[in-house]
Amino acid sequence: MSREDFSTWAEVASPQLYRIARLLVLDAHAAEDLLQDALEKVFAHWSRVDEPDAYARRVLANAANSRWRRHGRRRETSWEERQDAGTSHPQVSPHAGVEERLDLIGDLASLPVRQRAVLALRYLEDRSEQEVADLLDISVGTVKSQTSRALTRLRHLAPAPAPAPAEGTRS
Amino acid sequence: MRQDRRDTAAGIEVDLRADVRAGVEERLRRALPEVVAPVPALGGVLKRAVRAGQRRIRRRRIGAAAAATSFVGLAVLLTVTLPGAGGALSTQQLSPVATPSTVPTTAPVTPPAPAYSTPPAASPEELAQRASELAVQFNQALATAVPGWAPAYGEPLLDTSGSHIGWLFTATDPSTPLTRLSVSLTSSGAGASPDDDACRARAETSCTQRTLADGTVVISGLGDLGTEDADGVPVTSTPPFAVAAMPGRLIDARSVILGSDDTPGIGSVLPPGSPLTTSALEALVTSPELTDMPLP
Numbered sequence: 001m002s003r004e005d006f007s008t009w010a011e012v013a014s015p016q017l018y019r020i021a022r023l024l025v026l027d028a029h030a031a032e033d034l035l036q037d038a039l040e041k042v043f044a045h046w047s048r049v050d051e052p053d054a055y056a057r058r059v060l061a062n063a064a065n066s067r068w069r070r071h072g073r074r075r076e077t078s079w080e081e082r083q084d085a086g087t088s089h090p091q092v093s094p095h096a097g098v099e100e101r102l103d104l105i106g107d108l109a110s111l112p113v114r115q116r117a118v119l120a121l122r123y124l125e126d127r128s129e130q131e132v133a134d135l136l137d138i139s140v141g142t143v144k145s146q147t148s149r150a151l152t153r154l155r156h157l158a159p160a161p162a163p164a165p166a167e168g169t170r171s
Numbered sequence: 172m173r174q175d176r177r178d179t180a181a182g183i184e185v186d187l188r189a190d191v192r193a194g195v196e197e198r199l200r201r202a203l204p205e206v207v208a209p210v211p212a213l214g215g216v217l218k219r220a221v222r223a224g225q226r227r228i229r230r231r232r233i234g235a236a237a238a239a240t241s242f243v244g245l246a247v248l249l250t251v252t253l254p255g256a257g258g259a260l261s262t263q264q265l266s267p268v269a270t271p272s273t274v275p276t277t278a279p280v281t282p283p284a285p286a287y288s289t290p291p292a293a294s295p296e297e298l299a300q301r302a303s304e305l306a307v308q309f310n311q312a313l314a315t316a317v318p319g320w321a322p323a324y325g326e327p328l329l330d331t332s333g334s335h336i337g338w339l340f341t342a343t344d345p346s347t348p349l350t351r352l353s354v355s356l357t358s359s360g361a362g363a364s365p366d367d368d369a370c371r372a373r374a375e376t377s378c379t380q381r382t383l384a385d386g387t388v389v390i391s392g393l394g395d396l397g398t399e400d401a402d403g404v405p406v407t408s409t410p411p412f413a414v415a416a417m418p419g420r421l422i423d424a425r426s427v428i429l430g431s432d433d434t435p436g437i438g439s440v441l442p443p444g445s446p447l448t449t450s451a452l453e454a455l456v457t458s459p460e461l462t463d464m465p466l467p
Binding site: 006119 | 191204206207217220224
């Protein structure tokens, strides 16, 4: 495959790869850096890559994981920051959508990179557990356990159950 | 708090109710595209990636050529050396223009440099092999500085462009609480040194900075690791860390007290008498095994 083939592929694939990168590192600039690194690797191995989409996703996940490992520990947030980002928000606000988004970013930041990678492929790309396992080169069991742990940590995102109708209510 | 701990112990972490799970999944499917929007123009990213990719390919070719050249050079040296008596070589043998009237003299031959001193274009497998070899050296220092700690494994550290920049050694001690020690050795820029008061920027629980007689700057103390457990309960642990900065080299040792799933455990503290102390890590990062360890 030629360089023109790469450019054609990259122009089509980059937006979605950026979205995945953004979810992995949760920062717009870092996501661009991560995407650039991934595209560079794909370009350098272009002649030997059979499935560039899958290869690029694997590179993204591995690179994000390496970044986390190099920092030596997960992203840390102070309790005050967490409070500011989440629970201290008023229940009713004209900017509820923005706050909700910030809260979700804060929640996602508390997850390990691998769990975010699994969530990105499962729920952003709507891929099956088998596809995620193949893309990340891990077992289906690991995909299931990582998904389960991530969802458990995010379980407060589930909508509150509808209140039961009061007894004795007449129609 | 107590209820949360019981919940975790009861295994709620892996037994999310189906309807709750479905609710979270639905929320994620709906919200994630919003979280990662908007997508900026990526033309510049693509151009930079292509340029960097071209440089990477060039480096690979040059590296392969350099490795081939050094191999040929080494082979020539060995071929020339072997026929000489006692490892010595006559100038007549060396020089094709030597005349018969020249008095033969002998001169010692400088031994060829070891093969591992020419690292360009080392493959990932070669780097991994080298890291595992260096782990032996690292573990000698670890056994002295942190007696009884589990041995470490080594791996190469790469930057985001894939260039080899150092080594990472990781030792997870299985005793309670499960604790992981990570030590990275990286090449730092020539003349780079920490700020006069690097502690101020670190925001650790405690931090001290001092300069040793040889100019090495040692920063050490107790970290401040904050996260949440699976139930959203705030967890703080204060494991020790130590950093040694010297010309061309940065050695960074830090520890994390783990619970399950690589997350800090609830109420994580190191037990009294644990060998993992700030002074132990200081000794480790300034040990000769680490300060003399080869770096890329």
